[in-house]
Amino acid sequence: MTHIDDFDLKILTLLEANGRLTNQELSDLVGLSASQCSRRRINLEQANLILGYHARLAPDAVGLSMIGLIEVRLINHTTEYVTSFHRMVEEESAIVDAWKTTGDADYLLKVAVADLASLSALISQLVAGHRSVAHIKTAVVLDRLKENGVMMSPPVNTRQ
Template sequence: MTTLDNYDWKILNLLQQNGRLTNQELSQIIGLSTSQCSRRRIALEQNGYIEGYQARLALKAQKRQVQGLVEITLNHHDPETMERFHHQINANPAVLDAYKVTGEYDYQLKVGAYDLNGLNTLLNELASYTEVSQIKTSVILDRLKENQIVLHREQLESSDDMHV
């Protein structure tokens, strides 16, 4: 599969919105046979266009009522330092997402904790890593959109009404 056609893009978009769609449901929505949808889905998976299927859990189910974005700068950028830091954040279950980025800092992490005290403990732990020279943190007040999924549509619609 070198290039994706419109049917492939439709399958990807639909599965991104609802990964539980069956091939039968996909076929009804996009107008291909069930077997065609199945073959296309398998090809998309095998060619790395679909990396996996997960359930999006509510914060209370994750026991992570407080989430934050943490910007981290390392004190050195040699391969050994970065590898140690990668190992530490990969092993830390409170680090939900981790990105190596360009700009003022080296990494941006999305972290979660049960409460503010837990977040403070986590930040102290991250600051104690010998590879870390600087940390900047923002607490997430509300999640509006994640993975292209709008999480609070009613809030957006009510705020749109206010601007009319």
Template structure:
């Protein structure tokens, strides 16, 4: 963890809202000169606090209207089996997020798909037949109450 000050936090908060801000726009928000702001941004990028920039695409506008969470239980709990499952997950583009868990399931996957047939294809033709997987349980999202990738920077110091 690196040390960040109030100026860094202002820069980070502003970039979370709009990653396309110019150094001058960031400087205005942070109360710094554009050159100071530029140096701080480059340091935050170099230290991987800012890990990248991207465009947020509207899944609904592009026809990806189904979100599902898939709980996976592995067939055996070995490093080799976990590696095989990890490699499988990395190859499936529909998987947006994947987590290793404690509790009843070993993994939780978030998938974004066009329809129920696509979900059926992933469950029945990709996950279930894989040798590392013993059990698959899926839940379809009915309504998204909140979606954000922003970190809670307020109150941090």
């Protein structure tokens, strides 16, 4: 485990909020020189504490406006079935996030597709096309309130 100090933690927090900050901007916010911030950022990247930089796109921008959450229970947990399921998760581009969970489901998948027909096809592929899957339960996301720690829409005013 890499030891991080308060400066590293502040750099991580600032980059999480805005991955486009330059080393100079970071140095101004953290209180270190730009070269020190650069070295620390590189060390954090090499320690795999920064996993990458990306733009968060609106689903509509890429034609994937329907979000679904799919709970998956496997038939059994043999190495063959688990490996096969993990391979399918890796290869299926509609699956944007996957978590192994406790409770009734073994996995929770977040999927992004174009429409209800595409979601239906994906569900059919999961159930009929993959022998390791015993059961699935699907929920369609009606509204994205908060993602990655960021509120997506203004709070609803319940007072009239």
